[in-house]
Amino acid sequence: MSEQTVRVVLVPGAWADGSSWSKVIVLLRNEGIEAVSAPIPLTSLADDVQALERTLDRVAGPVVLVGHVYAGAVIGEARHPQVRALVYVAALAPDEGETVADVFYRNEPHPLAPTLAPDSHGLIWLPRDAFASAFAQDASPEDQALAMATQRPISPACITVPVGRPRWKDIPAWYLLAEEDRMIVEKTQRFMAERMRARVHALPVDHTPGVTAPDAVVSVILEAVRGVIH
Template structure:
């Protein structure tokens, strides 16, 4: 199987959109790897899983499915036999019967983590100042401006529903552990990645390395692509 035959599907997490993967997409394109992002609605976990399924209908061949942050729960809940590997980027990985909130709040939050709660419409937005303090503190001012401008709110319905048997129990998984993460503390990431028996890559990066350390993310995805190819 040629490396280019393996497709990479990228799923953004809460408060982000497909543009958060732009540097990773460029890096994968230099390796001739076809890549698409999933426009998740962030309305319910079921809706987000369905959005991944619709995207997979547009993609042929074996897939490496990649999720950032909240999207770790989404990629673990997809059931498509063409998914041959999962890559978690500072991502949440609830086990069967757990909710996203269960693992997100497992440990004490970082002192710079924002206080989150729904607005009058029942949507959770990331406070403006949190982008530079916790979401991507290593980003440039220009990158932070874009992240804040395109942010998409998440519904509590995404994080309060227990998940079924996660796919990481059935396919090989990789995990980028972000040591400088102010949103999901490294201790929580370490617990999840070890429980998954994932191949872990630890880096001194923030919560959104797809923006601030894209080469690290590309390298990890390529490891998964090569294993699927071989």
């Protein structure tokens, strides 16, 4: 099996769209690896898993599945047989019977973490000032403005439903632990990564390393790709 036959499917987290993976996609392309971003609606966990499965149906060959933050729960629910490895990028990894909210609120939040609550339409938006203070504090002003302009709200139905048996119990998993994350504190990420028995790469990066440290993200993905090949 050659490296080129392994595809990478990237799943954006809450408040983000596929553009959050643009730097990673370009770097993977430079390595000869095809990557696509799965468009998930953020309307419920079940809806998001179904949308991911539809994307996986369109991808030929073995897949390394990558999830950012909330999308960790989504990739853990995917049952597609082509998925051979998982990569969690500062991602939430609830165990069977847990919700995303259970792990997100496991420890005391960072002092600069925003307060989150549904609006009058029942959707959770990230406050405007949170992009610079907590979501992507290491990003350029231009990247922060782009993230704010393209943000997508998440429904409480995504984070309040218990998950089934997560896929990380059955296939290899990697975890990029963001030590400077102000949305999901390091202690929470480390707990999840160790519980998963994932191959952990702890780095001094913020909540959005796909934007602020794409080379580091790609390095972890390439390690997972090599693990699938061998």
